[in-house]
Amino acid sequence: MPENGIGASSVRREDIRFLSGNGKYTDDINVHGQKYVFFLRSDVAHGKINSIDTSKAEAVSGVVGIFTGDDFVEVGGLPCGWQVTDRFGEVMKEPGHPVLAQGKVRHVGDPIAAVVADSLEIARDAAEVINVDLEELPAVVDMKAAVEGGTLVHDEIETNLCYDWGFVEENRDAVDEAIKSAHHVTTLELVNNRLVPNAMEPRVAIGDYDASNDQSTLYTTSQNPHVIRLLMGAFVLQIPEHKLRVVAPDVGGGFGSKIFHYAEEAFCTLAARKLRVPVKWTASRTESFITDAHGRDHVTKIELALDENGMFQAIRTDTCANMGAYLSTFSTSVPTWLHGTLMAGNYKTPLIYVNVKAVFTNTVPVDAYRGAGRPEATFQLERVIDKAAREMGMDPVEIRRKNFIQKDEFPYATPVALEYDTGDYDATMDKLHEIADLDGYEARAKASREKGLLRGLGINCYIEACGIAPSNLVGMLGARAGLYESATVRVNATGSITVMTGCHSHGQGHETTFPQVIADMIGISEDQVHIQHGDTSNTPMGMGTYGSRSIAVGGAAMVRATEKIIAKAKKIAAHLMEASAEDIELKDGSFSVVGTDKSVGWGDVCLAAYVPHNYPLEELEPGLEETAFYDPANFTFPAGAYACEVEVDPDTGKVDICSFAATDDFGNVINPMVVDGQVHGGIAQGIGQALREHAFYDENGQLLSGTYMDYSMPRADDLPSFVVDHSCQTPCTHNPLGVKGCGEAGAIGSPPAVVNAVIDALNKGGFDVNHIDMPLSPSRVWTAING
Amino acid sequence: MxxxxxxxxxxxxxxxxxxxxxxxxxxxxxxxxxxxxxxxxxxxxxxxxxxxxxxxxxxxxxxxxxxxxxxxxxxxGMANPDGSLGVVQQAFQDNHGLQCGFCTPGMVMSAAALLDENPNPTETEIREYLEGNICRCTGYHNIVKSIQAAAVAA
Structure with missing residues (x-):
């Protein structure tokens, strides 16, 4: 393994500040003279605001300003970034999403009023004496009830159905026919449970306004500050980009939940302009639970048609996807283009039809959470395959292998619009067999039985579409943004390099891994490369970090910019050595003339660029700084195979994860240590979804699992150590690094492995249980066992 | 006041x-x-x-x-007198025991307290001791490894 550059497990430089308490998260920023905002939020899921009396609150000493929806009538609502067109060619229903509620509240947590005061305590105290005449209305929580009508979340659109999407609509009849005439059809109805992303850092927003130059600054916990600047500036507050700076400093985890533009960001920015004081909001965890976009929440029926040999003939799915009360920024794309397109999985199913009904309910908006649509696709597919194998008396690995797209069949066009560039699914399955020690399974099962426990083994595959995304393609599919990434590579006069990227690191380790790439390209030490991100004022316009895109898209932009740097540097070196640029070779940080012993160092060339005394000024501009925007030609397709072993206590229904093994094909890997860490974290979130986590609403729209005492976050003693491997590598064919991305894989691949293992354990233990919905809590498992 | x-x-x-x-x-x-x-x-x-x-x-x-x-x-206050990372901090860096860094200060403080009480904890003892510290990024795998490494290095 190399000690420097691509492939090295370089320890993370950013860790030093995080480990010594010197990280700078948004809540660590205090702007001189700042005031504090407290939002008065709805405690009912659905209600009509008859009146709001703020007079008592205004009289509280220390209150600087009080705002209600009336103060935000002149500004835009929070925009949705993706327009989905339904089966019938109609565009989706897109109700307004005001910054502060106007006329109605639609979920517990919807902001009714905001108090700005000298301290948070004063703001909170004042909010308590705001008198809201709120007429509670019946809430609609269940998606089926919502589709059937009755209570409307948004009166003006006269339905709770956002869209009824069919994909591929032209395949619908052929799929129906294939299922009708199939040798065997396996049907499974399942729930993909609603989750709360729960980044450990709660969201924070600080609005600041400088009247001397009419400049607004927003400090915010965001994965994509440029996107926030564009959405908030252009669509909500009408502030042009050059008058608006968005800063996302150290961000304590995102997992998707910090992609979106939230009301509090717009509020703090506007309130600071109106009040001429900085305005700071820090979410309490309780607020996070009822205002951060939730994830998943699909109810699905999937049918898999097979021939007598177990070959997949067709798949038909019918899904209801919860949008919550409003359309969050990318909510509409998740159950459609990030879900339906993945239904082929790793297999050669010739006919697929996916139907998705997106539904408004009186719950917190739902949007992308680690994996975003792909975990939902993978879960239903890998669960129905396991059920089919059981029904047909086949081995679950064998049925998968015989349906795999073979390694010599790439590029492979699926019937759901994707073209996989590379893969070798048998190789990852073979590797899984080895690292999970599947040969030793029976002995372990025997040992479990001797303890009175039921042991089960769950195996599944996954594929995901990452490196989001080709702009022209997603534009055709309804995206209202481009999805390229940018990088400016600034070589300093003494040879060090500053890379300004539109990506954002909130745990991924870009500050360490991105320099590894440049160090490799130029042949200098990683220490000479610094990564700058998170501030729209000093980074080029880029789309941020999500969808496992940073290295595949942002890294590619950085490579392209560095190639320009090298090309120019070669011309400078050629001038210095009185040679032709075509004859210059760059190796180990030194430029040499091929076939001679002439050479000049990286530092000398950089210095010549900035002190151009001996420089081809008639041909070249001084300086060494280049920008590249990279728009990917295709998605990337990480894929892998996962194995989970569980022990189930039949007396209590408690499930213990005994082992978890993951083999992933991420293509080329920049930093194996960081990649391992990404997979570990994803697996933990997937196990959390499978066994513990559930954002549970009662019929009145109250979130019953709204604190860490009720929402069961996986803790250290709930999880085993993991066995992970990414040595099977089929490099991506269309980006310059051959990388695929690794951030979401663990969360996508792991839930079906856990559930398959539990179902396997129960069946081997003599219990005829086909499925249990996540989370597989002891009570649910016990109930399944005991009928 | x-x-x-x-x-x-x-x-x-x-x-x-x-x-x-x-x-x-x-x-x-x-x-x-x-x-x-x-x-x-x-x-x-x-x-x-x-x-x-x-x-x-x-x-x-x-x-x-x-x-x-x-x-x-x-x-x-956990760094060495010369400002370099202390034993537990260094073990976290060496073993990639942190990602976003937000839970990290609490993790390091809990880990240090554990090692004060029990200089050679087993994996199970480490996991049980960390019951009160939530990490959303690492899946705890490398946190456990970091604490094991710190125990050896101390």
Whole structure:
């Protein structure tokens, strides 16, 4: 393994500040003279605001300003970034999403009023004496009830159905026919449970306004500050980009939940302009639970048609996807283009039809959470395959292998619009067999039985579409943004390099891994490369970090910019050595003339660029700084195979994860240590979804699992150590690094492995249980066992 | 308002606080030691763990006035005298025991307290001790590894 550059497990430089308490998260920023905002939020899921009396609150000493929806009538609502067109060619229903509620509240947590005061305590105290005449209305929580009508979340659109999407609509009849005439059809109805992303850092927003130059600054916990600047500036507050700076400093985890533009960001920015004081909001965890976009929440029926040999003939799915009360920024794309397109999985199913009904309910908006649509696709597919194998008396690995797209069949066009560039699914399955020690399974099962426990083994595959995304393609599919990434590579006069990227690191380790790439390209030490991100004022316009895109898209932009740097540097070196640029070779940080012993160092060339005394000024501009925007030609397709072993206590229904093994094909890997860490974290979130986590609403729209005492976050003693491997590598064919991305894989691949293992354990233990919905809590498992 | 005095990271400090001021807020707001983080409001997440008189304490569960006269150590006090990372901190860096870094100060403080009590913990003992610290990034795998490495290095 190399000690420097691509492939090295370089320890993370950013860790030093995080480990010594010197990280700078948004809540660590205090702007001189700042005031504090407290939002008065709805405690009912659905209600009509008859009146709001703020007079008592205004009289509280220390209150600087009080705002209600009336103060935000002149500004835009929070925009949705993706327009989905339904089966019938109609565009989706897109109700307004005001910054502060106007006329109605639609979920517990919807902001009714905001108090700005000298301290948070004063703001909170004042909010308590705001008198809201709120007429509670019946809430609609269940998606089926919502589709059937009755209570409307948004009166003006006269339905709770956002869209009824069919994909591929032209395949619908052929799929129906294939299922009708199939040798065997396996049907499974399942729930993909609603989750709360729960980044450990709660969201924070600080609005600041400088009247001397009419400049607004927003400090915010965001994965994509440029996107926030564009959405908030252009669509909500009408502030042009050059008058608006968005800063996302150290961000304590995102997992998707910090992609979106939230009301509090717009509020703090506007309130600071109106009040001429900085305005700071820090979410309490309780607020996070009822205002951060939730994830998943699909109810699905999937049918898999097979021939007598177990070959997949067709798949038909019918899904209801919860949008919550409003359309969050990318909510509409998740159950459609990030879900339906993945239904082929790793297999050669010739006919697929996916139907998705997106539904408004009186719950917190739902949007992308680690994996975003792909975990939902993978879960239903890998669960129905396991059920089919059981029904047909086949081995679950064998049925998968015989349906795999073979390694010599790439590029492979699926019937759901994707073209996989590379893969070798048998190789990852073979590797899984080895690292999970599947040969030793029976002995372990025997040992479990001797303890009175039921042991089960769950195996599944996954594929995901990452490196989001080709702009022209997603534009055709309804995206209202481009999805390229940018990088400016600034070589300093003494040879060090500053890379300004539109990506954002909130745990991924870009500050360490991105320099590894440049160090490799130029042949200098990683220490000479610094990564700058998170501030729209000093980074080029880029789309941020999500969808496992940073290295595949942002890294590619950085490579392209560095190639320009090298090309120019070669011309400078050629001038210095009185040679032709075509004859210059760059190796180990030194430029040499091929076939001679002439050479000049990286530092000398950089210095010549900035002190151009001996420089081809008639041909070249001084300086060494280049920008590249990279728009990917295709998605990337990480894929892998996962194995989970569980022990189930039949007396209590408690499930213990005994082992978890993951083999992933991420293509080329920049930093194996960081990649391992990404997979570990994803697996933990997937196990959390499978066994513990559930954002549970009662019929009145109250979130019953709204604190860490009720929402069961996986803790250290709930999880085993993991066995992970990414040595099977089929490099991506269309980006310059051959990388695929690794951030979401663990969360996508792991839930079906856990559930398959539990179902396997129960069946081997003599219990005829086909499925249990996540989370597989002891009570649910016990109930399944005991009928 | 009342005055509270304590020793924090080896220095005597005092400040004006309300009766309801939590130690976590005092450390962050009065002392500007922002390494101590607030991740929840129900004393569940452990991002705010500090040492009070040598014991790991969630600083959001204790009022500033309650630690009058006590010795407090925060993440900012964990480095070696020369400013380099201490043993536990270094083990976290070497073993990729952190990602976003938000839970990290609490994890390091809990880990250090564990190793004070039990210099050679098993994996199970480490996992059970960390019950009060939530990490969303690492899946705990490398945190456990870091603490094992710190135990060996100490």
């Amino acid at each position: 009342a005055t509270v005095t304590m020793t924090v990271n080896g220095k005597s400090v005092s400040g004006e606080v309300e009766g309801r001021t939590l130690l976590s807020d005092f450390v962050r707001n009065n002392l500007n030691l922002t390494g101590t983080h607030i991740g929840c409001d129900t004393s569940q997440c452990g991002a705010c763990v500090v040492h009070v008189d040598g014991k790991a304490v969630k600083s959001c569960t204790i009022f500033a006035l309650e630690v009058e006269g006590s010795t407090v150590k925060t993440i900012e």
